[in-house]
Amino acid sequence: MSAQARTSTRRWRALRARILAASDVCHLCGLPGADEVDHVVPVALGGAEWDPVNLAPAHGGCNRRKGARLHMPAARTPMRTRDREVCADGVVRMVPRSREW
Template sequence: MADRTDLTSYAYRKARARVLADSDVCIVCGHGQADAVDHIQPVSKGGAKTDPDNLAPIHGVNGCPVCLRKCNNEKGDKPLNAVTQLVTSRDWYAGP
């Protein structure tokens, strides 16, 4: 695994907080309560490390409380378009 000290940098933490403040809807499954962010274009594939435009909410270690997918594990270091995203016929989010 590559050196990931960039994940503890001030710039990354600031960008992460900004992304999660804007939305908590996971980019993989589409459900709310995402607690982490992930790089849309993986850093290992040339994606920007701390650019908020390359970060999006995703369910982290605990997974999605609705569909139980381990979204971040499932995505891994693949680009977002290589991951099967959840498509439903109805918006099940019952939030405010």
């Protein structure tokens, strides 16, 4: 069964709702707000299509980045545009990175 045909079935929608109701933390990046369900072992690599043990919550972007692989590729480190500054009162503030060297 194709992914498009699977995701349009009542059975898939119920299973997806059950997985997302249990947790909304993306198993790929660890952040909350997952809105899709990922096959931990992709169906293309022999993973169980309907087994809840093989399904986990994921963000759409994380899920697409992982694709039909067992592991998600390493993320690029974002460029830092701000530095931390500790003020006299002990408060840590994020300040724009200085362009002066």
